[in-house]
Amino acid sequence: MLQEIGFAEIRIGKPFDTFGEAGGEKKARQFEVFGYPFLARKAG
Amino acid sequence: MTSETPVDPAALREEVKSKYREVATNPHGKFHFHTGRRLAQRLEYDTSVVDAMPDSAVESFAGVANPFSLRPLERGERVVDAGSGAGFDCFIAAHQVGPDGRVVGIDMLADMLARSRAAAGQMGLGNVEFREGLIEDMPVEDGWADVVMSNGVINLCADKRRAFQEIWRVLRPGGWLQFADIANGKPVPESALRNIDLWTA
Numbered sequence: 001m002l003q004e005i006g007f008a009e010i011r012i013g014k015p016f017d018t019f020g021e022a023g024g025e026k027k028a029r030q031f032e033v034f035g036y037p038f039l040a041r042k043a044g
Numbered sequence: 045m046t047s048e049t050p051v052d053p054a055a056l057r058e059e060v061k062s063k064y065r066e067v068a069t070n071p072h073g074k075f076h077f078h079t080g081r082r083l084a085q086r087l088e089y090d091t092s093v094v095d096a097m098p099d100s101a102v103e104s105f106a107g108v109a110n111p112f113s114l115r116p117l118e119r120g121e122r123v124v125d126a127g128s129g130a131g132f133d134c135f136i137a138a139h140q141v142g143p144d145g146r147v148v149g150i151d152m153l154a155d156m157l158a159r160s161r162a163a164a165g166q167m168g169l170g171n172v173e174f175r176e177g178l179i180e181d182m183p184v185e186d187g188w189a190d191v192v193m194s195n196g197v198i199n200l201c202a203d204k205r206r207a208f209q210e211i212w213r214v215l216r217p218g219g220w221l222q223f224a225d226i227a228n229g230k231p232v233p234e235s236a237l238r239n240i241d242l243w244t245a
Contacts, residue, residue: 032229035109
């Protein structure tokens with residue numbers, strides 16, 4: 001979707017175990033949910 | 045609803061408001077996600093910066109990853125935080141861009157805006173302001189921002205394409221989108237995607 005809109009230089013960083021030890025951990029593990037940083041640039 | 049918006053956007057927005065109003069008014073309540081300083085540490089924010097902040101600036105933080113980890117902001121940059129919540133990422137951004145930069149936080153919740161404005165005042169930040177608005181229709185002029193950031197917000201938008209198109213509008217050519225969000229490695233059943241109660245559970 002980002003590429004379709006026109007973003008370039010797209011990068012995805014390392015996963016964070018966002019829900020580890022939190023109430024939502026069980027559901028997060030079930031669907032392998034992690035938090036990620038994303039970077040993209042609007043073409044100049 | 046469409047294939048890209050499996051739930052009603054307005055109904056989802058009300059559900060999100062209800063959940064995050066609770067985070068704003070009762071930050072130490074029981075949620076399915078971490079909040080505050082413990083979360084900031086888990087997401088590897090710069091502890092020297094976070095430790096210097098008052099509790100009021102940190103305790104309602106409810107992000108999902110670290111939007112500064114792939115690219116720290118540069119001095120003097122103009123930054124929009126789409127869905128700024130209680131303002132935590134805006135305060136980190138204000139530290140990074142310095143007094144010649146500008147940070148504008150956008151949020152739809154009056155309770156979050158009140159918290160973030162009070163914390164900014166407490167810290168004496170002159171380069172941060174908060175405006176009421178939606179990520180799909182931000183009160184920012186075309187091409188104003190060097191950077192648009194967001195943390196844990198886009199996954200709560202029913203129409204993600206519209207959200208990204210709006211981010212595109214407020215960015216200057218060559219500007220950066222740096223956001224943090226959740227992603228699942230295993231597919232979520234269609235029935236769950238259409239269950240609005242599960243979007244914020």
